[in-house]
Amino acid sequence: MSTGAPPLSNPPKPQVKALNCPQCGAAIVLRSLGNAETVVCASCHSILDAKDPNLQILQKFNVITGEVPPMIPLGTRGKIRGTDYEVIGFQRRSITVEGIRYDWHEYVLFNPYKPTRYLTEYQGHWNDISVCKELPTVQFAAVNYLGEIYKHFQTAEANTNYVLGEFPWQVRVGEHATVTDYVKPPRVLSSEKMANEVTWSIGEYMYGADIWKAFNLPGQAPEAVGVYENQPSPVSENVKGIWSAFLAFAILLLVLLAGFDLASSKTTVFDSSYRLNAGEPKGEASFVTDVFNLDGRTSNVQVTTSANVDNSWIYLNYALIDQDSGQAWDFGREVSYYHGYDSDGSWTEGSRKDEVVIPSVPAGHYYLRIEPEVDPRHPPLVYTVQVRRDVTVPGLFGVAFLALLIPAIAITWRSMSFERARWAESDHPPIHIGSSEE
Amino acid sequence: MTQPVSNCPNCGAKIVFKWSSSVQTVCPYCKSILVRTDVDLKKVGQVADLPPDSSPIQLNTEGIYRNKAFVVIGRILYEYDQGGWNEWHITMNDGTSAWLSDAQNEYAISFATNTTGLPAAKQIQVGQQYNWNKQSYTLTVITPAHYRGVEGELPFQYWDKTDVTFADLRSETGKFATLDYSDEDPALYLGEFVEFDDLKLKNLRSFEGW
Numbered sequence: 048m049s050t051g052a053p054p055l056s057n058p059p060k061p062q063v064k065a066l067n068c069p070q071c072g073a074a075i076v077l078r079s080l081g082n083a084e085t086v087v088c089a090s091c092h093s094i095l096d097a098k099d100p101n102l103q104i105l106q107k108f109n110v111i112t113g114e115v116p117p118m119i120p121l122g123t124r125g126k127i128r129g130t131d132y133e134v135i136g137f138q139r140r141s142i143t144v145e146g147i148r149y150d151w152h153e154y155v156l157f158n159p160y161k162p163t164r165y166l167t168e169y170q171g172h173w174n175d176i177s178v179c180k181e182l183p184t185v186q187f188a189a190v191n192y193l194g195e196i197y198k199h200f201q202t203a204e205a206n207t208n209y210v211l212g213e214f215p216w217q218v219r220v221g222e223h224a225t226v227t228d229y230v231k232p233p234r235v236l237s238s239e240k241m242a243n244e245v246t247w248s249i250g251e252y253m254y255g256a257d258i259w260k261a262f263n264l265p266g267q268a269p270e271a272v273g274v275y276e277n278q279p280s281p282v283s284e285n286v287k288g289i290w291s292a293f294l295a296f297a298i299l300l301l302v303l304l305a306g307f308d309l310a311s312s313k314t315t316v317f318d319s320s321y322r323l324n325a326g327e328p329k330g331e332a333s334f335v336t337d338v339f340n341l342d343g344r345t346s347n348v349q350v351t352t353s354a355n356v357d358n359s360w361i362y363l364n365y366a367l368i369d370q371d372s373g374q375a376w377d378f379g380r381e382v383s384y385y386h387g388y389d390s391d392g393s394w395t396e397g398s399r400k401d402e403v404v405i406p407s408v409p410a411g412h413y414y415l416r417i418e419p420e421v422d423p424r425h426p427p428l429v430y431t432v433q434v435r436r437d438v439t440v441p442g443l444f445g446v447a448f449l450a451l452l453i454p455a456i457a458i459t460w461r462s463m464s465f466e467r468a469r470w471a472e473s474d475h476p477p478i479h480i481g482s483s484e485e
Numbered sequence: 486m487t488q489p490v491s492n493c494p495n496c497g498a499k500i501v502f503k504w505s506s507s508v509q510t511v512c513p514y515c516k517s518i519l520v521r522t523d524v525d526l527k528k529v530g531q532v533a534d535l536p537p538d539s540s541p542i543q544l545n546t547e548g549i550y551r552n553k554a555f556v557v558i559g560r561i562l563y564e565y566d567q568g569g570w571n572e573w574h575i576t577m578n579d580g581t582s583a584w585l586s587d588a589q590n591e592y593a594i595s596f597a598t599n600t601t602g603l604p605a606a607k608q609i610q611v612g613q614q615y616n617w618n619k620q621s622y623t624l625t626v627i628t629p630a631h632y633r634g635v636e637g638e639l640p641f642q643y644w645d646k647t648d649v650t651f652a653d654l655r656s657e658t659g660k661f662a663t664l665d666y667s668d669e670d671p672a673l674y675l676g677e678f679v680e681f682d683d684l685k686l687k688n689l690r691s692f693e694g695w
Contacts, residue, residue, distance in 0.1 A: 080692065081539030082589065084568050096537065131695075159692040160541045162590045178591065180678035182623055182655040191657075215589050216567045230568055244626045245611065 068093060069102050078122060078135045078209065079157040083213035087136075094220070097213060114209055115139070116265070119154055121212045125262030127175055132156035132164055134262075136212035142226070155214055163215050166251065166258070170277060171271035173258050174235060174250035183229075183236055183247055187378040188475075190229045190236055192249070197236045199230035200276050200473045205239070228276060232469075235277035239376050250278050262485040274468040282462040293455040300305040300444050300451075316341060317415070317434035323361070326404045333418035338370055339434065343408045346437040353400045354430035360397075363428060364418040376405050382430070398437035403438055493517060495528050503558045518635065518644045519596035530644045535634045537560060539654070540571050540587050541689045544637050547683040548585075550594055554578045557585065559637030559666045563630040563649070576641055582640050584674060585684075586663075592660045592684065595676025597640075603664060603671040611650050613660070617675060622654035622662045643667070 066075040073090035077083055083097035084107060092110050095102040117137040120124070124133045136155030141148050151169040158164075165176040183192040188199040205226040210218050225240040233252040239243055252275070255268025271278075317339040341348065354361045359382035363391040380403055385394040421428060467477050490501050496515040509520050511532055518530040547556040553690035559574035570588035577583065586593045600617060613624045646667060654662040665672040 079539070081537040099618065160590060160689070161693050162681075180591075180655075181659045182625070182657050183658055193657075461673075 053426060057169040064296060066102055068095065070104055070107070075102065077213060078121075078133055079213055080165075082157065082159075082163075083135070084216050085218045086213040088220075089211060094210065094218065102270070104209055106216075106219055107208075110209065115152075116449060117152070117154065117211065118269075119258070119262050123262050123264075125155065125205075125258075127164065127261055128168075130158055130159050130161055132161075134212075136210070136214045136218075137220065138144055138207055138214075139209040140205050140207050142201075142205050144201075146202060150284050155212065157215075162293055163363055165248070169275065169289050170273065170276035171255050171269045172194070173253040174277070175256055176237075176248050176250040178194065179236075179247040179249050183238075192236050192247075193456070196347045197231045197234070198474070200228040200230045202474060212293050230277045232283075233279040234278045241335075246264050252279060258397065274465060274472075276469065278469070278471065280462055280465045282458055282465060282470075285458050286462045289458045290320065291454045295452045297448060300447055301344055304439065304441060304444045311346075311439050312437040314342075314436045315433060315438075317432070318435050320338045320380075320431040321419075322427060322429050323421060324427045325421045325423055333364070333416055334433070335368075336415045336417065338412050338414045341410050343410060343437065345407055347400060347440065348405045348408045349438045350378075350380070350405070350415075351400065351402050351433040351435070352380050352382050352430060353433075356384045356399060358385050358387075358426055358427065359383070359422060361419040361425075361428060363430075364420075366416040367405060367408070368414055368416060369409075370414060371411055375416075376408070378403060378405070404438065492524050493519060493521075493528075494526055500526060501636060502562040502581065503556070504580075504638055504640075505508040506582065506640060507558070508640055509635070509642050509644065510638045511636055520642055521646075529611065529642070532634050532636070535636065536564075536569070538562070538569075538571070540583065541590070541692070542573055542686070543570065543688070543690050546573075546686055546688045548575075548584075548686040550575075550577070550679070550684060552644055555583070555585075557637075559635070559639045561635050561639070561643060562635045565628050565649075574637065583676070590681065591678070592681055593676055593678045595661060595663060595674040597675045598675055600673040603673055606666045606671070607649050609664065617656065617662065617673065620656055620658075620660050620675075622656050622660065622685075624652055625653050627651070628653065628654045 060442040067073065067075065067092060068075050068088040070088060070093040071091035073088055075086055075088060075095065076214070077097060085101070086095050086097040087093070088095060088238050092108050093104045094106040094108070096105050110413050117134070119134050119159060121134055121137060124131055133156065139150055139151060141150045151167055154166040156166060162177060167176060178191070181193055183190045189316045190197045203226055205220065205224050207220055207222045209210060210220055229236040235250040237248050237250065239248070255271060259268045267296065270378045317336065321335060350365065352363060360381060362379065362381045364379050365377070368374070380401050382401045383397040384395070384399045385397055386393065388394070415432065417432065419430070452465040470477055490499065492498065493500050493512040493515060495517040496513040498512055500510060500519065501513060502510065506674045507521070509518065511518055516532040518529045518532060519526040520529050532655050532666060542557060544557055544559070548555055555575040555577045557573045557575050561572045563570055563572070568589060570586060573585040573587060575583050575585050582597070583594055583596045586595065609624060609627060610625055611627060615622050615624070630649050630651055632649055635643060650666040652664040654664070659678050662678050663674040664672065
């Protein structure tokens with residue numbers, strides 16, 4: 048060796064190399080400099096040894112007609128999470144589950160300073176994928192990665208069907224790997240097991256529109272079909288929120304209920320008992336009560352009827368009448384109570400007490416007109432009529448409670464439907480879907 | 486040890502050692518592999534042309550690791566059936582020596598250990614667990630590699646190799662370990678994966694269009 052010229056300057060800058068395919072003579076472009084291990088001739092589909100100056104042919108493969116070209120053309124540059132990458136390789140891989148083949152595409156992204164990155168695309172669903180530095184630990188049907196739990200989604204044999212461009216590894220058509228996916232939307236953790244090596248990678252879901260923007264692609268990204276394994280649910284984020292809101296409002300309602308209960312006067316303004324002898328005067332007569340005062344703001348009035356009925360009934364026609372204006376509120380109430388014993392044990396029906404609330408009764412002097420009815424053969428009966436002013440009505444709060452509950456349940460239901468659609472495609476489909484397909 | 490400055494016994498060029506503990510270097514002019522003896526430098530071999538390389542790192546690349554500045558002073562280049570990788574020999578500003586490995590732009594920094602009782606090459610299998618320095622490691626890949634060449638200063642003699650086996654181990658926390666079966670007794674290197682941006686590297690190679 049001669050002493051030669053001292054290497055004072057740095058080695059020449061690597062450049063995109065122009066070469067020719069030894070099989071068909073077509074131009075071969077090497078974009079990833081010395082990084083490429085294999086490069087595929089786009090014209091004759093020979094897989095060539097990129098490290099060999101003569102581009103030795105490693106494998107030739109047949110291409111089915113109608114092979115889909117990459118959606119992001121090779122050589123396109125784009126920015127993913129702040130770093131520029133160039134698309135240098137493209138492959139189509141597939142798994143076969145229960146006789147159905149599922150194909151997806153992988154794009155190899157190159158930056159001379161950064162680790163190789165990948166994009167995958169399946170029916171309009173994209174993932175940004177990089178190799179894990181930290182080792183995930185498998186625990187039953189899940190994996191712990193950096194303290195987070197990823198659920199097992201699917202294990203399948205992946206086959207490489209079609210390759211284009213260049214790869215920083217020895218790519219071959221027909222190569223198999225056992226691919227296992229674990230999901231924690233929007234992320235997916237995948238292990239690829241080959242003979243001597245297990246590679247873990249971490250992917251994050253990306254929307255087609257964001258890919259289109261990142262690579263400045265013409266037109267619109269194809270619409271995503273169905274729900275993908277790690278696609279973030281549009282509603283699951285809301286489920287917690289709506290239930291927190293529901294809880295907050297429910298507490299508020301309870302506080303309001305308690306407040307109204309404290310504020311309502313609940314004064315008993317009338318309380319009287321009557322004896323009814325069914326047989327005595329033919330044709331039940333009506334009678335009026337003494338006058339009682341309803342005070343304060345316009346508010347409700349509660350009329351409680353109790354009777355010692357026993358396997359019998361009493362029906363009362365009421366009228367609450369304003370002595371001064373003559374305005375009347377008519378209403379009928381029935382008190383009935385039945386009980387007995389049958390093959391299922393003892394039973395009861397009805398109650399010896401009945402309550403009714405008449406809303407918005409202004410203050411004034413009032414009396415009740417009462418017309419009781421019973422079975423003519425009924426033994427003598429005692430009933431009590433009690434009138435209370437300004438009571439709380441929990442029923443209204445119940446309606447408000449339901450009004451809050453319904454959207455919470457609706458959102459939870461939507462979220463569950465989304466998760467069912469997600470897991471229907473997994474190794475662990477929801478039970479009813481699995482059984483209906485058998 | 487010789488002075489840090491001496492002459493290449495092959496071509497007479499001045500050889501300056503950047504690190505006083507370097508045992509071997511390569512003459513930048515005639516590519517002779519030179520080993521330090523008690524009195525002078527001895528030529529033990531010759532580096533064939535290294536294959537075109539895609540690493541952004543080169544000799545004299547500087548960086549920072551755990552608040553310590555380092556400089557790249559040498560490297561060993563390996564090849565295996567899925568590609569090649571570089572073990573860059575770096576020295577920290579406190580005089581310690583370490584390795585910055587660059588495998589397809591995945592970077593890790595590791596330090597030599599004098600751990601004994603290491604498993605023999607025949608015993609290792611993918612999936613095995615080992616504990617060193619209270620850290621658990623899982624063996625993820627065994628790489629039968631081929632020594633391809635050296636450049637610059639190294640902390641040991643390394644030039645007459647052909648096939649060497651490495652086992653890489655990873656942890657749940659991003660720690661990294663390598664079992665090196667280059668010599669009769671295995672050697673253990675412990676370290677961690679590092680992000681390119683975190684190393685704040687200077688004097689990198691530039692790439693056309695990037």
